Amino acid sequence: MPKQENTKQKIVEAAIDLIAEQGYKGASVRKIARAVGIRESAIYNHYENKEAILKSIIGQIFETPFEMKEIEEKAKRGKPFLREFIVAYKLVAFDKKKEKLFRVLINELFQNRALRESFLQEFHQKDIKRLSQAFFVMMQEGLIRSDDPMFMAQEFLAPLFYFRLQLSLTKIDKQSTTALSTIFERHVDFFWESVKIG
Amino acid sequence: MPKQENTKQKIVEAAIDLIAEQGYKGASVRKIARAVGIRESAIYNHYENKEAILKSIIGQIFETPFEMKEIEEKAKRGKPFLREFIVAYKLVAFDKKKEKLFRVLINELFQNRALRESFLQEFHQKDIKRLSQAFFVMMQEGLIRSDDPMFMAQEFLAPLFYFRLQLSLTKIDKQSTTALSTIFERHVDFFWESVKIG
DNA sequence: GTCTATAGCACGATAGAC
DNA sequence: GTCTATCGTGCTATAGAC
Incomplete structure (x- = not known):
């Protein structure tokens, strides 16, 4: 080089x-x-x-951190799919470099139009699409209750963003993040309890 | 004056x-x-x-927008309590002045320690406390499934913050907010479906 | 590809007249 | 309480030597 x-x-x-x-x-x-x-x-x-x-x-912020292949296949397993998703999400949230980029994102979100648009399209829409596909499969398989898959994906994703923000804010002041370390897994448990059938 | x-x-x-x-x-x-x-x-x-x-x-950001009295009494009714909460939340989210203050909050969240601490304590904790009280009552009344009321409150509140952010981002670029206008009510419906008994 | 030097401007803040 | 004038600093960016 x-x-x-x-x-x-x-x-x-x-x-x-x-x-x-x-x-x-x-x-x-x-x-x-x-x-x-x-x-x-x-x-x-x-x-x-x-x-x-x-x-x-800004280009780096929206580089896809992880690909998820065979969504339809994995989704048939139900909760394990969500667990796998959360593991990948946590990996990003706790990654030092990605966390810095997350701060940049929040700092400049209202200052930079291109950033806003990428956020709404890339950051948001891409995950929503992937998740709603999975939820659709789960509904077909009778694993979860019937609902709008897109909205269900939003409901699953939105808390993750909030928890990630909380994590970032807590870390910056060097406070303990132990209370937040299991929050992502708890979210999956709570969510699955909310939508599962039987 | x-x-x-x-x-x-x-x-x-x-x-x-x-x-x-x-x-x-x-x-x-x-x-x-x-x-x-x-x-x-x-x-x-x-x-x-x-x-x-x-x-x-910063002082203005955390002025309590609405008081909620007789939480315990109202919570016994279950879903109507959540509806009432969401009406108050929407009023704040769509208020012009409050929306500006929300942008200030996000813009300076990582720059100002006092702001961060107020956010985590006032903005977050106060609503969490109020909601968890209500959920506790609903559990006692057998209206919703048993779980950690604090965590349930987080799960209810976190999407609201995300939707509010989305709303602010959409408004700044003068895009249509029609898709977001009903999202708060949909959240209540989804959530109630998730936790209700019977 | 890095340096010194400098242009030209905007910033937060103060002094002092009115 | 507002004005004009000004200070000292930091900013982005460029020119030109090495």
């Missing part, structure tokens, strides 16, 4: 750290350069301007 | 508008003064500094 790419990556990593902590406006080119160990002007050899760095970061 | 208080209020209103739109760092004293129709220096006759304005706004 050439030296250029190394510095470019260092810049974006430093920017993620700073934007997660202080927001886009607080993450000045000066501070980013200082964190990387170069001068401000050198930044512009790698990115056209400050906004280009943000764009590159 | 003296003229002083009038200007002071204008300042904080302008600040809310600007912070909701551009964040705390984007809402410069210059811009606030311009919106009020005075010079920057005049701001400092009403607030010690910029941060003092923010503090005053």
Whole structure:
């Protein structure tokens, strides 16, 4: 890997750290350069301007963290599918890098239209679609009660987002996250109890 | 009301508008003064500094929007209690001023420790406590299945927050909110179906 | 690809006249 | 209580030497 790419990556990593902590406006080119160990002007050899760095970061936020194959097949098992989903979700929520990107997301959600649209489309719709497919299968199999699969997917997903936010907020102040460590599994249990048949 | 208080209020209103739109760092004293129709220096006759304005706004975010009296009595009716709760919640979510304050909250959640703590304690805990009380009564009355009332309250509340965020994001880009207008009521229906007995 | 130097502007805040 | 004027700082970005 050439030296250029190394510095470019260092810049974006430093920017993620700073934007997660202080927001886009607080993450000045000066501070980013200082964190990387170069001068401000050198930044512009790698990115056209400050906004280009943000764009590159936004791209990373919505990189699919995990693929789920054979949804229809796995969904037939019912609750184990949800457990598997939650394991993947937790992996993302507790991942250090992904957590930083989550903070960037929240920080800039109301400032950046492209971010908003990606959030509503990628972040939200993609999971909703996948889950509603699974719930549809479960309904057909008679595992869960009949309802609108899309809405059921929303109901399953929405608390996860909230718990993830709580986790992030708790972590930033270095408070104990033990109360939150099992909350994702409890959610699956509660939800399954809510929709299962028999 | 003296003229002083009038200007002071204008300042904080302008600040809310600007912070909701551009964040705390984007809402410069210059811009606030311009919106009020005075010079920057005049701001400092009403607030010690910029941060003092923010503090005053943060106080407003957590002013209790609605009291709920006779929780225990109302909870005995079961679903109608949840409906009443959701009506109050919707009133807040769709209120213009409260929606601006919600944006301020999200914008500065990771930047301001006092805001974070108030969010976790006031915003979250207060509703949780109230709801878990109600669910406890409903369990005693045999209206809903037995479970941890606190967790059930979380499960009821978490989607509301997510839907409120979705609503705010949709409104900011002036997209249609019709799909979201009934989502709160649907949530109550879904939830009640999930926990009711018989 | 990094440096020094600098342009040009916006920021928060203060001093002092009225 | 508001004004004009100003200070010192930090900001994004560019020019040009090495």
